Amino acid sequence: MMRMALARLRQAVPVVLGVATIVFMLIHMVPGDPVDAMLGESAVAADKAELRRELRLDRPLPEQYADYMLGLAHADLGTSFRSREPVAHEILSRFPATLLLACASLAIALLIAVPLGIAAALRPRSWIDLLCGTSAMLGLSMPNFVIGPLLVLLFSIQLGIFPVSGHGGWRHLVLPAVTLGSGMSAILMRMLRSSLLEEAGQDYVRTAIAKGMSATRAIVRHALPNALIPVVTVMGLQFGALLAGSVITETLFSWPGIGRLMVQAIDARDYPLVQGCVLFVALLTVSINLIVDMLYAVLDPRVRHD
């Protein structure tokens, strides 16, 4: 188990370095001079030189790269051009809001997906299966920026149950979390249904039923734990997508997380902050995938011996 964890960690190192390199190259994609783009063409030459020096854009590329990588090793992501705060500091102050939203979305996705997935698998081709299939299809066809305004229209404007946007008590959390979690719940529901149906056909479930256990109980007690293994993998992989998807959802609901910070940084052409946000979310995704890989081994002993 320990050996496997170390091996996975070793595999992750080049990915982390590669991700950092791609993010480093981003600022050099800005057409023309990034300093002009940030300050505007008409800025004073001294200001431009000052900013160029501060962003280390006046030095040779290899030196810039070495500086950047060394900075990363010390968790130094540079300074925000707009607020003059360290980028790492800005990101960490927004991270709790994003994490809360992502966890709430995950909880909602599971709350919808697990009961419906089980119900659909218990009675395949019944009306409930059809209903689940249809709603999964709808959930997958509605991107966040479509379902979000629809939810606001229904629950905030028509029914007045939840606030339109902002950050505060749990009532502010519900609509953004449902918006962000809807797509994931559709994916998880389909996954759980097919994986449960596959497990239900296995010999050990038939044995349990033959020994007198009810079919429902046999599926929930015996098949479900095994059926959940692929669901956990997909959940982990989707959690990264959830963090990235929060860019749109946070913008929609004025949720003060990293996604909104990134959009604000883009609007202000605050390139160091944009780079920092992209790097942070990408590295977070890599770490989550790593954790899921290890969790997978804990859940499924067969993986450990590969």
Next chain:
Amino acid sequence: MTSPGGVFKRLVRHRGAGAGLAFLGLLCAAAILAPRIAPFDPSGQSLDAGLSGASAAHWLGQDRLGRDILSRLLFGARVSLLVGLGTVSLSIIPGTLIGALSGFFGGRLDAVFMRLCDLLLAFPGLLLAIAVTAMLGPSLSHVIFALSALGWVGYARLIRGQILKVREMEFVQAARSTGATPYRTLARHVLPNALSPLIVEATFGIGRAVVAEAGLSFLGLGIAPPTPSWGSMIAEGRHFLFIAPHLTLAPGIAIMLTVMAINFV
């Protein structure tokens, strides 16, 4: 071999796929004919009629600047389909090439390409496209480039997997034993037999690109205004959700139906 006629018959028998295909056909026709069939100029403003609802002249109402929503939807369909087709064509060619070389020759080449794929896949969902368009600035070609920068990875992995399977088949060994060069074997015998799942994947790819473009435009990173895009229409409309929900609903439903149609096909 299935004849094109046979495929068509099967599609008609499968109602969902038929409906999806019919919708996509209509959408393509509407996008191509937009300049002829749109009742108004999509950028033509009439400020005194701003935010007005559906009427006999403006079937879907008018936006904040009094622009006709139906006309903007029709022109927005052009952007969506252009990005969808553009991204898929720009991703599928390098994807197939890399996947084929990687799978067929294996070894170091394969290891390098696959590590590169892993690396790009570390960027979740839209993140890399957001970063790239944020740096390059909003425009149609930048969106297509940003989406293709990551888009080719899926095709490369798919083709690689197929090639690994086909490579071991008997007819490939037969070709080799008759003295065909590796490149000829790959191009004439292996690749043609590995391409069929690509069609399905490309169809989904168009759907993903349509959604991604709308998402980028929603964030203000997609198509530069005043060119209408479904995503930017939602972004503009959501500020008037209280008084004029049709501004958001019309493009929202258009995106939903398009994605659903693609999923059904």
